Each structure stands twice: as structure tokens, then as C-alpha cells.
Amino acid sequence: MDKFAASFTSFGKTVSSSVTPFAARSQQWIREQTGNAGEKTELPHDYVELETRIDALKATHQKLLAATSQYANEAYDYPPNIKESFQDLGKGISEKVNLLSKSQNLSDAQAAMVAPPSAKPQPKTFSHAIARASLAGSQNITMATPQGSTEPDPLAQGLEKVAIAQEKVGEARLEQDEQIQGKFLAGWSTTLNQNIKAADKARTAVQNARLSLDAAKGRAAAGGKHEESYSEPQRRAIEQAEDVFVEKVDEATSVMRNVLDTPEPLRNLVELMKAQAEFHARAAEILEDVAKNIADIQVEQEDGWRKAREG
Incomplete structure (x- = not known):
């Protein structure tokens, strides 16, 4: 045999050794889907329960992440009907109020409202939009x-x-959004894309090992042979496949338990609630304070109006 033929034969053996197990699993899977396979090897009850819990955990992470990923989008509450110009999104409210306080006449005030924008445009949030509209109305x-x-x-x-x-x-x-991105979204994304993904990979290995085992059993039983009439090579093939199957089940069981037992998702959930609570408490404090201040102006205006009518 020349070198080329030898190399080709070696290559063929390599391909055969790698493709044959895959082909055997594929054929077994097709037979099962079409109802032409024999009895399937059952997975341990505890293992199946773990799979069910992992599926529930995965669905939970996907659904909540789909909703809370909006916290990474600054304009998630920005009204779509508002038309703001480049100038509107220029300097911040506090900057403009400061410039207006220094105005000596209408020209100064107009210049303050159209002052050159800051390097960074103003945020597109609902509250910022209300702020800009309120200041424009005031002016x-x-x-x-x-x-x-x-x-x-x-x-x-x-x-x-x-x-x-x-x-x-x-x-x-x-500030709330930044905290949620760093302390909740990042953690839950890691759990979904790394931990749960690792569990899925381990489960796939179990599925492949189970298909290989049942394929070995199916080949040995071809032609209606009973177990006692299997050849020695067939028995060894089944035993080896069983060993791999048990090993992969044990590995996947360990991986799934680690994923389910970690307290990290609950820690992340606490951070989500804390960030929201801090924001709402701070917002309530700000709005209650401004409501009192405006109420004082209202009372003063009503007193003046009443005196003017009485006079």
C-alpha cells in the first residue's frame, strides 16, 4: 500500500470513528420519532425532576429579563408624541435656571434659553421631558x-x-436604572447565559448517551434476538454505552443541582427591589417638597386675588 492509500485509509478510519456514533444516535432518534424503536432507556425520576426545575428556572429568567431589559434603554418612558429640538435637549434645567436668574432683561433671558448645548445631550426620560416643557412654559x-x-x-x-x-x-x-443594570440584569444574564446554558449542555450529553445506549441495544436485538443470544462484542458495546450513560447522568445531576441551589438569582432580585424602592422614595420626597412650595405660592396668589376683589 502506497503512502497516499495509507493516509486515505487512516483518514477514513478517523472519519468513521467520529461520524458513526453521531450517525447511530441520529438513526436512533429518527426511529424513536417515527415509532420504530424499541423500549427507551428510562431516566432516573430524580433526574427528570431536576430537568423540569431547570426548564422552569430558564423560562423565568427569560421572561423577567425580557421585561426588565428596558432598564438598559434610557428612553423607555419617553413620550413618543413629544417633538423636542436639538436646542431643547441642550443645557440642563438647573443650568438654564441659573442663567435665567442672572438675566437683566428679556434679551438675556432669551439667550439663556437658547444657550449652546452641553457636550452631552439631555436625557430622554419622561421626567426630563416634563422638566423641559415646564421651564419653557415658565419662560x-x-x-x-x-x-x-x-x-x-x-x-x-x-x-x-x-x-x-x-x-x-x-x-x-x-441612577436606579444604572443600579439595576449592574446588580440585577448582569447577574440574571450570567445565570441564563452561563449557568443554565451549562446545565443544558450537560443534559444534551445525557440525551446523546441515552441514544447511543439504545442504539447499541437495538443493533444487538436486530432480527428479534434475545439478550441471552447477544455476541460478546455486542454485550461489551452495551456495557460501555451504559457506563457512559450513567456517568453523564451523574455529571448533569451535579450541574443542575448547583444551578438550582445557588442563591445568586435571589440576591439579584433583592437588588432590583432595593433600586426601585430607593428611586420611588427619593421621587416621593422630591415631589412632596415641591408640591408644598407650589401650594405656598398658590395660597399667596389667592390671598392677593381676594384682597384685590375686596378692595
Whole structure:
């Protein structure tokens, strides 16, 4: 035999050794799907229960991640009907209020509202959108107030306070989102894409080992032969396949138990709730404070209106 023929024969043996087990599993799977296979090797009851729990854990992670992944999208609550210009998304509310406070006349105020934008555009959140609309409204009313008026317009005052408060709420929401991304989304994604994926891989190995075992049994029983009439090579093939099957079941059982027993998903869930609680507490504090301040302006305006009518 020349070198080429020898190499080709060696290559053929290598391909055969790698393809034949796959082909045997594939044929066994097809026979099972078409109802032409013999009795399937049963998986241990405890193992099947673990598989069911892993499936439930996987579905839970996928569903909650699909919902909470919105926290990685800054504009998840930004109203789609709002049309804001590049200038609107320029300087922040606090910056604009500071510039407006230094204005000496209407020209200065107009310049403050259209001041060159910051390097980073303003966030597109619902609260930031309310803040920008409120400040624009405050400035429109102020600029429409007759010059020489000694008293600031109460509504303009209230809108400015709303603008500042809503910007603070928007910033608190962004802080919440950052915490959730780092302490919840990252952890649950790791569990799904690494831990549960490892369990799925181990389960696939069990399925392949089971198919190989049943394929070996099927070949030995071909022609209606009973177990006592199997040849020695056939017995060894079945025993080897059984050893691999038991080994893969043990390995997958260990992997699945580790995935199910880890407290990491619950830790991540705690962080999700904490981040939301901190945000809502901070938002409530900001909004309650601004509501009291605006109520004071309202009372003062009503007193003035009442005195003017009585006079």
C-alpha cells in the first residue's frame, strides 16, 4: 500500500470513528420519532425532576429579563408624541435656571434659553421631558408679562419649581436604572447565559448517551434476538454505552443541582427591589417638597386675588 492509500485509509478510519456514533444516535432518534424503536432507556425520576426545575428556572429568567431589559434603554418612558429640538435637549434645567436668574432683561433671558448645548445631550426620560416643557412654559409666561411689573408671575414661579423637581426625579430614575443594570440584569444574564446554558449542555450529553445506549441495544436485538443470544462484542458495546450513560447522568445531576441551589438569582432580585424602592422614595420626597412650595405660592396668589376683589 502506497503512502497516499495509507493516509486515505487512516483518514477514513478517523472519519468513521467520529461520524458513526453521531450517525447511530441520529438513526436512533429518527426511529424513536417515527415509532420504530424499541423500549427507551428510562431516566432516573430524580433526574427528570431536576430537568423540569431547570426548564422552569430558564423560562423565568427569560421572561423577567425580557421585561426588565428596558432598564438598559434610557428612553423607555419617553413620550413618543413629544417633538423636542436639538436646542431643547441642550443645557440642563438647573443650568438654564441659573442663567435665567442672572438675566437683566428679556434679551438675556432669551439667550439663556437658547444657550449652546452641553457636550452631552439631555436625557430622554419622561421626567426630563416634563422638566423641559415646564421651564419653557415658565419662560414664555415671564416674557409675556408686561415690563416693569414688580411681582413675578405665580404660575411662572410654580412651573420653574416643577422643572427643577422633575429634573431631579429624572436623574434619580437614571441612577436606579444604572443600579439595576449592574446588580440585577448582569447577574440574571450570567445565570441564563452561563449557568443554565451549562446545565443544558450537560443534559444534551445525557440525551446523546441515552441514544447511543439504545442504539447499541437495538443493533444487538436486530432480527428479534434475545439478550441471552447477544455476541460478546455486542454485550461489551452495551456495557460501555451504559457506563457512559450513567456517568453523564451523574455529571448533569451535579450541574443542575448547583444551578438550582445557588442563591445568586435571589440576591439579584433583592437588588432590583432595593433600586426601585430607593428611586420611588427619593421621587416621593422630591415631589412632596415641591408640591408644598407650589401650594405656598398658590395660597399667596389667592390671598392677593381676594384682597384685590375686596378692595
